[in-house]
Amino acid sequence: xxxxxxxxxxxxxxxxxxxxxxxxxxxxxxxxxxxxxxxxxxxxxxxxxxxxxxxxxxxxxxxxxxxxxxxxxxxxxxxxxxxxxxxxxxxxxxxxxxxxxxxxxxxxxxxxxxxxxxxxxxxxxxxxxxxxxxxxxxxxxxxxxxxxxxxxxxxxxxxxxxxxxxxxxxxxxxxxxxxxxxxxxxxxxxxxxxxxxxxxxxxxxxxxxxxxxxxxxxxxxxxxxxxxxxxxxxxxxxxxxxxxxxxxxxxxxxxxxxxxxxxxxxxxxxxxxxxxxxxxxxxxxxxxxxxxxxxxxxx
Amino acid sequence: xxxxxxxxxxxxxxxxxxxxxxxxxxxxxxxxxxxxxxxxxxxxxxxxxxxxxxxxxxxxxxxxxxxxxxxxxxxxxxxxxxxxxxxxxxxxxxxxxxxxxxxxxxxxxxxxxxxxxxxxxxxxxxxxxxxxxxxxxxxxxxxxxxxxxxxxxxxxxxxxxxxxxxxxxxxxxxxxxxxxxxxxxxxxxxxxxxxxxxxxxxxxxxxxxxxxxxxxxxxxxxxxxxxxxxxxxxxxxxxxxxxxxxxxxxxxxxxxxxxxxxxxxxxxxxxxxxxxxxxxxxxxxxxxx
Numbered sequence: 001x002x003x004x005x006x007x008x009x010x011x012x013x014x015x016x017x018x019x020x021x022x023x024x025x026x027x028x029x030x031x032x033x034x035x036x037x038x039x040x041x042x043x044x045x046x047x048x049x050x051x052x053x054x055x056x057x058x059x060x061x062x063x064x065x066x067x068x069x070x071x072x073x074x075x076x077x078x079x080x081x082x083x084x085x086x087x088x089x090x091x092x093x094x095x096x097x098x099x100x101x102x103x104x105x106x107x108x109x110x111x112x113x114x115x116x117x118x119x120x121x122x123x124x125x126x127x128x129x130x131x132x133x134x135x136x137x138x139x140x141x142x143x144x145x146x147x148x149x150x151x152x153x154x155x156x157x158x159x160x161x162x163x164x165x166x167x168x169x170x171x172x173x174x175x176x177x178x179x180x181x182x183x184x185x186x187x188x189x190x191x192x193x194x195x196x197x198x199x200x201x202x203x204x205x206x207x208x209x210x211x212x213x214x215x216x217x218x219x220x221x222x223x224x225x226x227x228x229x230x231x232x233x234x235x236x237x238x239x240x241x242x243x244x245x246x247x248x249x250x251x252x253x254x255x256x257x258x259x260x261x262x263x264x265x266x267x268x269x270x271x272x273x274x275x276x277x278x279x280x281x282x283x284x285x286x287x288x289x290x291x292x293x294x295x296x297x298x299x
Numbered sequence: 300x301x302x303x304x305x306x307x308x309x310x311x312x313x314x315x316x317x318x319x320x321x322x323x324x325x326x327x328x329x330x331x332x333x334x335x336x337x338x339x340x341x342x343x344x345x346x347x348x349x350x351x352x353x354x355x356x357x358x359x360x361x362x363x364x365x366x367x368x369x370x371x372x373x374x375x376x377x378x379x380x381x382x383x384x385x386x387x388x389x390x391x392x393x394x395x396x397x398x399x400x401x402x403x404x405x406x407x408x409x410x411x412x413x414x415x416x417x418x419x420x421x422x423x424x425x426x427x428x429x430x431x432x433x434x435x436x437x438x439x440x441x442x443x444x445x446x447x448x449x450x451x452x453x454x455x456x457x458x459x460x461x462x463x464x465x466x467x468x469x470x471x472x473x474x475x476x477x478x479x480x481x482x483x484x485x486x487x488x489x490x491x492x493x494x495x496x497x498x499x500x501x502x503x504x505x506x507x508x509x510x511x512x513x514x515x516x517x518x519x520x521x522x523x524x525x526x527x528x529x530x531x532x533x534x535x536x537x538x539x540x541x542x543x544x545x546x547x548x549x550x551x552x553x554x555x556x557x558x559x560x561x562x563x564x565x566x567x568x569x570x571x572x573x574x575x576x577x578x579x580x581x582x583x584x585x586x587x588x
Contacts, residue, residue, distance in 0.1 A: 073416060220552075220554075221552075222549045223308070223315060223546040227315075250434035251434030254313075254436060258313050
């Protein structure tokens with residue numbers, strides 16, 4: 001009995017809501033911003049540079065977060081469900097993301113920003129940190145520009161103009177990195193870093209990186225690995241060791257103490273810092289890294 | 300050959316010597332605690348505590364960023380709060396100690412996760428907090444050494460009441476008031492050892508070197524002092540053999556040490572003089588021997 005009454009009430013209500021929904025959709029909304037979700041902070045910077053004010057941007061893993069081992073929250077699922085584009089790095093970096101997109105029931109287009117870069121392997125696994133070479137970053141930006149233009153054709157011209165301006169800045173950055181590395185004597189272009197994130201940088205700019213940890217920040221080194229690194233540093237006279245912004249620095253300090261190599265500050269690899277940090281944008285991050293490298297490797 | 304395999308790694312590399320010293324100091328403090336935990340049927344407390352310290356570490360992180368000292372102090376405070384509250388509840392009410400500890404650690408874990416996600420960062424705080432046996436710096440070694448010293452001294456002070464309290468708490472309550480002091484002092488030692496162990500060596504080693512040697516010792520003696528001595532020795536032995544294993548193969552050091560301890564444990568299950576399987580199967584023959 002009670003059931004029938006509520007049904008009678010509910011039906012008109014639903015109809016009314018439905019009608020309102022249809023009517024609402026017909027009204028043209030001025031300047032609707034494209035909702036875009038990115039997986040982590042470096043992609044956020046790229047999308048911001050290309051999309052400008054036309055995109056409603058949110059990053060799943062924020063500044064200083066570790067994108068390798070993230071656990072999504074319900075708010076993330078909500079973000080993803082409402083997004084038109086989900087921009088990811090790909091190459092296995094965001095292993096947790098496909099499940100999130102699926103469980104959020106999202107109809108967003110997934111854009112793999114790294115599509116089209118030539119992949120590099122380290123230790124038999126694909127290194128996902130493609131953006132560490134500025135030439136690759138330009139491919140990322142190109143992919144993001146194309147995806148935004150396809151998702152929001154009305155603003156395509158603005159996206160193309162923004163991207164062209166940013167790509168020119170990246171060209172200048174690439175030259176700057178090459179010139180700076182060229183000033184380091186070739187025999188000293190070798191460093192130790194805590195995390196295999198720099199194979200693209202190494203390949204593009206000719207600096208050798210040696211690492212005690214695996215591709216992901218999760219794995220733990222064996223005594224054999226550490227001993228091998230110490231032997232190598234001693235044998236090849238490697239001038240500097242570097243710490244990273246999201247792992248225990250004591251191991252690298254020990255290696256430095258045991259070999260007499262210099263501790264070279266922080267290289268940012270997976271995440272940007274906040275506004276007040278050393279690397280709030282991609283360009284400042286690359287500049288910071290190259291400055292840290294040169295000051296440690298110069299005599 | 301044998302020299303190259305067993306001794307040379309420690310002569311050639313300082314990090315190996317430091318790791319060995321750290322393991323020995325850790326075994327000195329942790330193994331006796333493990334024996335008492337086993338007596339009190341609280342062997343799983345270590346794992347619970349690893350989660351209980353999270354809110355403290357998170358508050359430390361909120362107040363001063365990624366600062367290891369602040370986060371460790373926060374972890375200590377949270378660990379103390381959980382252990383002492385659990386201890387007090389089990390003394391004052393009918394609830395057994397393991398159940399009240401489980402309750403408090405779950406509350407603590409939930410609080411910790413809440414605080415971390417309210418802050419909106421997603422650094423794995425526990426991952427940052429937990430150290431690695433191969434990366435021993437001076438201050439970490441010093442902390443482990445002080446920790447072992449304090450633990451042994453306090454254990455010596457509270458040894459008698461703690462033994463009686465562990466075996467027959469009602470009797471001790473009837474004849475003396477020192478039970479409460481011994482009980483809470485012991486819980487404090489558990490927390491200090493675990494948090495320092497996590498910070499210096501990681502969860503696996505800190506908890507593993509507390510529990511496995513105690514379980515091994517259980518198969519070789521009924522005498523408490525002897526059990527403690529066996530536990531300390533087998534902890535140190537596992538540490539040494541595990542480091543050699545990690546040096547010769549590519550097994551990470553923490554797991555290697557625990558795996559060696561596990562092998563000793565399996566051997567003890569089979570051959571242990573007290574309750575080992577073989578001695579149970581052939582009791583007559585061994586009684587003659």
